[in-house]
Amino acid sequence: MYFDRSNLSDTELLSFYRALLYPRLIEEKMLLLLRQGKISKWFSGIGQEAIAVGATLALEPDEWIMPLHRNLGVFTTRNMPLHHLLLQWQGSQDGYSKGRERSFHFGSRAFHICGMISHLGPQLSIADGIALAHQLKKEHKVSLAFSGEGGTSEGEFHEALNVAAVWGLPVIFLVENNGYGLSTPVSEQYHCKNLVDKAIGYGMEGVQVDGNNLLEVYQTIRTARAYAIKEQKPVLIEAMTFRMRGHEEASGVKYVPPELFEQWGKKDPVAQYETFLRESHLLDTTGIEAIRQELKHRIDEDVAKGLEPLPFAVNTSTELEDIYAPAAPVIPPSGTASEKRFIDAISDGLRQSMEQYPELVLMGQDIAAYGGAFKITEGLLGSFGKERVRNTPLCESAIVGTALGLSIAGFKSMVEMQFADFVSCGFNQIVNNLAKMHYRWGQTADVVVRMPTGGGVGAGPFHSQSNEAWFTHVPGLKVVYPSSPEDAKGLLNAAIADPNPVMYFEHKALYRSISGLVPDGYYTVEIGKARLVQAGDDVSIITYGSGVHWALEYAAAHPALSIAILDLRTLLPLDYTAIRDAVALTGRVLVLHEDTLTGGLGGEISAWIAEHCFHLLDAPVIRCASLDTPVPFAVALEKNFLAKSRLDQCIRQLTDW
Template identity: 55%
Template sequence: MRYQNKGISEAVQLSLYVNMLKPRMIEEKMLILLRQGKISKWFSGIGQEAISVGVAMAMNEDEYILPMHRNLGVFTTRKIPLYRLFAQWQGKASGFTKGRDRSFHFGTQEYKIVGMISHLGPQLGVADGIALADVIRKRKKVTAVFTGEGGTSEGDFHEALNIASVWNLPVLFCIENNGYGLSTPTNEQYNCEHLADRGAGYGMESYVIDGNNILEVYSMMDRLCKSVRSKPRPILLEFKTFRMRGHEEASGTKYVPQDLLDQWAAKDPLENYAEYLRNAEILTEEAEVRIKKEIIHEIDEHLQIAFEEEVIQNNESVELNDVFKRFEYEEYRPNKETKKIRLVDAISEGLKQSMKTHDELVIMGQDIADYGGVFKITDGFMEAFGKERVRNTPICESAVVSAAMGLSINGMKAVVEMQFADFVSTGFNPVVNYLAKSHYRWNEKADVVIRMPCGGDVGAGPFHSQTNEAWFTKTPGLKVVYPAFPYDAKGLLATAINDPNPVLFFEHKALYRSIYQEVPTAYYTLPFGKAALLREGNDITIVSYGAAVHWALDTLHKHTELEADLIDLRTLAPLDTDTIYASVRKTGKLIILQEDTLFGGVASDISALVMENCFEYLDAPIKRVASLETPVPFAKTLENNYLPKARFEQALLDLQAY
């Protein structure tokens, strides 16, 4: 290999060697421990150390890096204590995930490292969000994010590059092209010579770098980092390298031709660089022996600490409490001055007042800036708060949700507007696997609200009418809010934005301009997990939420002889079971009305909970009423039959007569 120091001092050249040697020696030790059964899995980065070390050393310690499995050199170059890494790999408490996730699936704010998830792609969008926060704050920083050549086939890769290009974000997209995605060779993964060539399609600067040449990696990264700090822009980097061991050790390398392994073994980044340093008289034999002894001593000492740590003990209350970041609800009482406004106005007003309350709150979504959103909720926001904080996005829900997470990681708040709740399906992965799990996994909040215009009864058909709350109430780590009235919508939205946990905020489109209410003019909050008792009676308990609450009210207006408790849940996660149980114990009968289809919906869980906790109080079977088990139809006659409005009336009367 040909090395050119390009003005790099001897001290830095030696440091590059030491920083590559340490992860190599750790890996060699881990492979022994793996065979001894002392760790459960290992993803080897042997042969790729130059990339991790070169990137990490070129960056400032307060700049975020988002690495992957084969980037141990990032963690060691950032000087994470080895015993913490060893404890992480053994599932011990002093690791970074309390035994809840393995290997490199973790992050640490202390060292400005954000670890991967197995789905790979979302971290590219997260890097966009981290960089966006720096741009908004006018901080001269760069963010580096890693992916493999296999990951470049994911839609998230293309979405993230497009956003970074459109928004001119200071992100270095680092592709480690190591030849194989598990066992699939590159010629079966993409059909271009260089992945870096894709940069041109995004109007993005790109480079191909010899990923086994540490001086080339470091000098290029050092130059680009300095350039991007002064002139923010995204850059696509393809590091050519090779994976010398299996995808993980159990996979082996039988699918790799031996001559290819031999060819790349001759390009070993550590051995070749050590020989260069010896020839340049930068690394003496005595220094080499001393350095290796020091690393061996450090590894052994820190391994002993990790081995001596007790096996992590299960504590159920700790497990449950760590799903969400602790949130101390702060009550802002409503003022006495009110005005009669629609649901859509209450949401817009609440969002605007939150933008004033939180000066680092960013709203993102399709057509929300100049156009004001398809429902005009953000109309005038761009003029009031500027394009930096009210951002039109490309049509790429996955990367936008991921970017919202990046804003949160970098200390800001984000609200994402799904143009329709139906469209969240294309951003489903980062919602349920990144936002929902980050706090439980590595104690990182997800300060993100996703607004979800939802619901039928508007003749919008199968792709614009779903009420898909059950997709998310099933997922631990998400809060789900679903107001039915303007007063509730405004106060609950303020609380959702204050809450550092991810919130899905459902807004029924049919209620936007049909429901009016007197709403306080000033900023106020309402607590989560507190249902509203809209009607009181001893005959029967009705539980509902969203537009279905109004259908229940209409039915009760029609049947004044019925004396019912009508409970509007308002929030579905957390769920106010106390109010439900108290009512059922009083009335002895329960009917649950939801707009969603029946099977697997919220009503099913409420029914099961009441059966388990209030069975002895029941005087009749619990009744669930919901929409037909079909997609939402377009034609009004079909949609009327799909929705449960008419069926609810008969079901209510039948239960009352039971």
């Protein structure tokens, strides 16, 4: 094995040895602790240390790394205290994630390490977002994302590389090819000769390296870093290596041919580097042993400190409070107001939020020169430029991940889904990354996803879904659904101001069909607060979105019936105080929504009322919702599908009780 020591001093070569040996010795200690039952799980990177260590050494300390399971060397090379890591691995309340995550599923802003999720691929597009932030700030920095060879089969790999290439982002994508994704060999994982060959398909540079050669990894990453910064382009690196233990210790290695262990054992990265140091007369056997004993002693001290039994004080209030970061204060409207359509109120809010927050970036398909499918962003490109108003490739998942990366780097972002239906392609990033980020390691996900939603416009089953209930079940998200122009602007401004991820639903049928007075200046409407549209004595309709207008229309057509209408406005978190008050007004409650009946938010609201307001009820809570079918195209079928067609029947059922 040839080691290129170009531009490296003897002191650096020796410090590199300590950096390489340290995670190996920690690994050996962890395997012992695992057998003793003192830690519960371990993903071993023995045999792969040179990649994590070499890559981390090659970056600046403030450049973000997106590591995976077998990258202990990233954490140790960034000098994270071992005793603190041990607390994390035990699930201690004093670990990096307060006991909420295990093993390497955590991050740290202080060390510029982004916590992984088990779905692996989403890490790559987060790197895109961080690199975009460097680019926007004119910083000479890169981001680096790890992937295994198995992760290259995921759609996110394609999407992230494509976005980085199209936008010219300084990202290093580092694939650790260790031959197996758990037990699946590369022959069953991909059919190209080398993974690095994929680089040419994205129009980026690709390099294959010996992942067991510390200096080759280091020199390659340093070169790639310089290239990515100078040329503002991504690089794909495939590091060839081998996993000397199972995917995790419980998996074993019976599926691996024994001769591979012998073959790769001769290429052990620690042993090979020690041989290089001996041949370079920098260390002899005595010196090597002295360093080993010194590091082992240090590890033993940290283990003794990190394995001390600590009390775990469970506090339910703290758990719930840590779901969200503190929201921005409400800014009430002031000054003049003008008549605006629903769609114009949203556009107005976007423009004023762009002025309010210079760090706000808008992203979405066709949103730049074209102005978006519904022309909501029309004119913003001319006002704010292509860096802040960005057309995206057709890859919802990677763009949501990019938005998260921007947030990690201190930006705000708005992602426009062309139709709410298409959000399913970005579902994983939203529910597993955005939603859980703050709870897991205190990192905000300052992202708004705008969702043109709903039926009534003859758009058929793939452009008309009401899918808000998909997200109301996910702790960590906020779900907003305005029904009036004034709320549309104020809630959008509030969503952008809020450091938490917000799903902002806007009903397409309301865009140009309703108007109202909207304050001209910048203001926000508090997220989480419902609005009593009108009081009543006979029936309370609890609703949101298009349901508000259906209820108002019905009330106007039936003046003999005194109807209270509560517009929820925010679906997560729900305003339970307002719901209770609406129940108390009449004792008869109808929950109305355009979403389908089964699994719709009406079921949750009805259950809460039954549990908490039973003494206030004079009749069972009735739900009025759309049919449990996809949204049909034909006008007659769609009218029959929508909840509005059953509103009169449901109210009669309620009043006849």
